[in-house]
Amino acid sequence: MTAHERVAAQSSRLPDHDLAFLARVPVIYHCHHFNLFLDQTVDDALGGGAGTRLRIEAAREAAYDLLANLSSAAGAVTPAERLELARAVFAAMGHGRLELSADRDGGRARGEYLHYGFAWHEKYGRAVRRRRPADSFAAGFAAAATEVAFDIPRESMDCTETACVAMRSPSCELELAPGARAPERVPVDRTASEAAVRRSFGGIGEERITTIVRALRDFTADVRGDERGLIQAFGVFMTLNVAGYYNRISYDTLMRITEVAPQSVQVLEALLRESGHVCVFNTFGGILLSPEWEGLVGPVSGGVEEIVAGCCAIGRALGFGHWTITEVEPEDRLVLRTPSTYESTYWRTRYDRAEVGRCYFLQGAALAMMQLAHRVPWSDSPKLNQEFYNDLFRKGVPWKVQETRCISRGDEMCEAVVTAC
Amino acid sequence: MSREDISQAFEDVSVIRGLFITSMPDCLLFDSWMRAGSEWNAEGVASYFGDLARANKEGLKALGSWSAEMQVTIQSADLLIVLREVETDFVIAFVFDRETPLDVVRLQIKRVLEHVGSFLPTVQAKEQPEGVRLVEFLQRYSPDPHAALLRVALQTGIDLEILQRPESLTPEQVEAVKESARDILGLQNLEWV
Amino acid sequence: MHQPRRRDVRSGRDSLLGLRRDHGCVRDLMWRCDLPDETGLDAFVRALEHAGFRLDDPGPLLRILRRPDGDAIVIVPRTRRVQVRVGFAVPMAERAHRAGEIAAVIARAAGEVGNTA
Numbered sequence: 001m002t003a004h005e006r007v008a009a010q011s012s013r014l015p016d017h018d019l020a021f022l023a024r025v026p027v028i029y030h031c032h033h034f035n036l037f038l039d040q041t042v043d044d045a046l047g048g049g050a051g052t053r054l055r056i057e058a059a060r061e062a063a064y065d066l067l068a069n070l071s072s073a074a075g076a077v078t079p080a081e082r083l084e085l086a087r088a089v090f091a092a093m094g095h096g097r098l099e100l101s102a103d104r105d106g107g108r109a110r111g112e113y114l115h116y117g118f119a120w121h122e123k124y125g126r127a128v129r130r131r132r133p134a135d136s137f138a139a140g141f142a143a144a145a146t147e148v149a150f151d152i153p154r155e156s157m158d159c160t161e162t163a164c165v166a167m168r169s170p171s172c173e174l175e176l177a178p179g180a181r182a183p184e185r186v187p188v189d190r191t192a193s194e195a196a197v198r199r200s201f202g203g204i205g206e207e208r209i210t211t212i213v214r215a216l217r218d219f220t221a222d223v224r225g226d227e228r229g230l231i232q233a234f235g236v237f238m239t240l241n242v243a244g245y246y247n248r249i250s251y252d253t254l255m256r257i258t259e260v261a262p263q264s265v266q267v268l269e270a271l272l273r274e275s276g277h278v279c280v281f282n283t284f285g286g287i288l289l290s291p292e293w294e295g296l297v298g299p300v301s302g303g304v305e306e307i308v309a310g311c312c313a314i315g316r317a318l319g320f321g322h323w324t325i326t327e328v329e330p331e332d333r334l335v336l337r338t339p340s341t342y343e344s345t346y347w348r349t350r351y352d353r354a355e356v357g358r359c360y361f362l363q364g365a366a367l368a369m370m371q372l373a374h375r376v377p378w379s380d381s382p383k384l385n386q387e388f389y390n391d392l393f394r395k396g397v398p399w400k401v402q403e404t405r406c407i408s409r410g411d412e413m414c415e416a417v418v419t420a421c
Numbered sequence: 422m423s424r425e426d427i428s429q430a431f432e433d434v435s436v437i438r439g440l441f442i443t444s445m446p447d448c449l450l451f452d453s454w455m456r457a458g459s460e461w462n463a464e465g466v467a468s469y470f471g472d473l474a475r476a477n478k479e480g481l482k483a484l485g486s487w488s489a490e491m492q493v494t495i496q497s498a499d500l501l502i503v504l505r506e507v508e509t510d511f512v513i514a515f516v517f518d519r520e521t522p523l524d525v526v527r528l529q530i531k532r533v534l535e536h537v538g539s540f541l542p543t544v545q546a547k548e549q550p551e552g553v554r555l556v557e558f559l560q561r562y563s564p565d566p567h568a569a570l571l572r573v574a575l576q577t578g579i580d581l582e583i584l585q586r587p588e589s590l591t592p593e594q595v596e597a598v599k600e601s602a603r604d605i606l607g608l609q610n611l612e613w614v
Numbered sequence: 615m616h617q618p619r620r621r622d623v624r625s626g627r628d629s630l631l632g633l634r635r636d637h638g639c640v641r642d643l644m645w646r647c648d649l650p651d652e653t654g655l656d657a658f659v660r661a662l663e664h665a666g667f668r669l670d671d672p673g674p675l676l677r678i679l680r681r682p683d684g685d686a687i688v689i690v691p692r693t694r695r696v697q698v699r700v701g702f703a704v705p706m707a708e709r710a711h712r713a714g715e716i717a718a719v720i721a722r723a724a725g726e727v728g729n730t731a
Contacts, residue, residue, distance in 0.1 A: 037565070037568075040572075041572075041575070044572050044575045044576050045575050045576075048604075122640070122641075123564075124564045127562070127564045128562075128564055128605070128606050128607040129606075129607030129608070130607055131604065131607055215675075226702070227684075228702070232640070232643075232702065234638055235637060235638025235640060235644070236638075261578050263578065263580065264574065264575055264578055267571050267574045267575045267581060268575055270571055271568065271571050271572070271575060274568055274571075278565075286637070286638045289637040289638065290637075290638065291676065291688045291689075291690045291695055291697045292676060292688075294690045294692070294693055294695055295675040295676035295690040295691070295692065296675050296676065298692065298693075299693055299695075381637065382637065383635075383637055384637060384638075390565075390566060390567065393566070393567030394567075
């Protein structure tokens with residue numbers, strides 16, 4: 001069995017909820033636009049040092065459970081087997097190539113084509129100079145891989161990136177050393193997800209969406225990292241990532257800002273939403289324009305209902321939750337509902353009942369779907385590039401979004417409502 | 422020589438592709454001429470080359486080499502661009518075909534500069550507040566311009582509404598915005614903005 | 615056989631089969647071209663295999679052919695859309711030229727099968 005096959009055999013889904021798991025750990029696909037913008041938002045909020053620290057710890061926590069479970073399932077017993085499994089999983093999930101040379105006392109890791117640093121350089125490197133390393137996820141993953149390989153207590157190994165291609169170094173270098181053990185947190189695994197989701201339901205165009213999802217799932221099952229360990233598709237770099245990473249960095253940051261700078265909470269929320277918006281606009285738009293979509297579903301004609309339904313199908317296929325369409329009035333209104341989101345299952349498991357909606361990705365996604373449905377000239381072979389994206393904002397965004405119901409609040413669903421300004 | 426005469430002069434010189442006059446220090450387009458069929462964004466060209474001329478001046482000052490006769494020449498794959506400062510109020514960008522002989526370039530620039538004073542006003546440049554210049558610069562060069570002020574607000578704790586009226590920033594807030602802009606753009610120094 | 619030509623946006627010259635950058639073209643890696651209407655797809659795919667491409671996905675909805683150097687051709691049978699994917703290892707400065715080379719392979723393969731639609 002190849003590494004990809006071993007990993008794929010541990011994949012599962014929550015029936016009727018379109019949440020994905022790998023070795024019982026929640027996972028989702030996200031593109032480099034989302035990955036970079038979310039990491040950047042965390043750093044903007046907390047400062048570069050604290051932001052980097054949080055992202056490494058979140059990655060370490062998320063990766064530990066994944067690698068421990070996969071090692072157990074694959075029968076990887078020796079440190080060499082577990083390190084090799086970690087290397088293979090990292091690449092198969094589109095994070096790049098990571099070579100570890102470590103033992104119980106720490107060591108080194110070298111990265112090539114690490115997703116965050118490589119993609120940052122591709123997207124921003126010609127326009128701005130980066131002041132800090134970008135690969136906190138790889139650093140946390142390397143730490144977790146070392147812990148699992150040598151049966152070291154979880155979340156006790158530190159890792160620091162000392163050179164990064166995003167800072168124009170020739171390669172990415174990381175150093176591992178024992179550190180203080182982090183306190184354990186309540187696990188957010190498949191069991192917790194099953195407890196958090198609500199009773200499933202359908203929406204407008206359900207049959208067509210379900211058919212598309214089936215076709216997309218068959219296709220995504222074969223998606224894997226290339227020789228570089230990167231997944232380059234639909235005009236973006238994709239990763240299969242542990243949902244806990246995204247949730248922890250988002251919500252820990254929110255908690256911190258609520259405590260020390262409450263006047264900045266709304267701005268933080270706006271940027272968390274923008275992470276979702278930039279992801280859905282670019283990735284979903286790229287999928288809709290791809291030959292894969294054209295072959296599996298048909299060429300896009302550009303109707304509002306068609307685009308919105310297509311986006312719901314893509315969202316489900318990528319593991320974001322069971323998105324359904326409740327209302328769509330062209331130009332004016334879109335109501336998305338879902339009995340499950342990867343965000344609310346995390347919140348419900350770890351935090352007290354929220355007072356407002358906490359599914360920022362869903363909010364940004366709903367707004368992006370409205371933009372895709374109305375502002376893209378689909379029949380004119382559009383280029384959904386950075387210039388086009390910037391232009392959307394230069395011309396003004398004519399809609400706003402609000403999460404009117406949220407499982408985090410104890411509601412029976414999450415609901416995002418987009419209305420004209 | 423009137424402005425119309427200059428336009429007519431360019432029409433007869435095939436190697437000239439365009440002329441952009443930037444009002445300084447705000448780097449705003451004052452006027453432009455482009456050969457028919459050009460799809461250049463005149464405002465963008467004027468503002469970016471204004472920034473370039475200003476940065477060039479500061480760099481030369483740092484080298485102790487600045488003079489009022491400064492000229493910047495840029496060669497790309499298909500264009501030759503010459504920036505000349507006129508008094509302290511304007512920067513003119515001359516855009517030629519790449520293969521234009523340098524003596525032709527010098528001659529055409531000389532002809533324009535000799536007569537440009539007849540239609541360029543004398544401007545009492547009212548320097549914009551530093552906060553305004555910083556925010557404009559950031560929004561021009563930030564990689565995600567629509568998110569630039571949100572990012573500054575999050576980094577500095579300054580209210581977004583205040584950042585949207587940068588003329589009202591206090592000196593302490595200006596320093597905070599400057600540090601944030603340095604971080605966002607990856608620059609060590611923004612003193613020349 | 616008529617092979618549609620369009621102006622190449624980079625060189626100003628006509629380009630083979632209307633070759634142009636496709637959506638999602640990250641640094642000159644993805645291109646699009648037009649297959650002559652009369653080209654029969656099954657024979658065309660066989661001709662590409664004969665030219666060194668290996669059919670990677672035999673599904674009816676999408677045909678993906680790859681060659682060892684990383685280049686790929688994606689064909690959408692229902693719309694006859696053809697996407698050229700230049701291998702990522704090709705240096706940036708050479709990618710447009712490589713895309714043109716692949717388009718030439720496509721044109722030759724289409725020409726070999728002629729009117730078999």
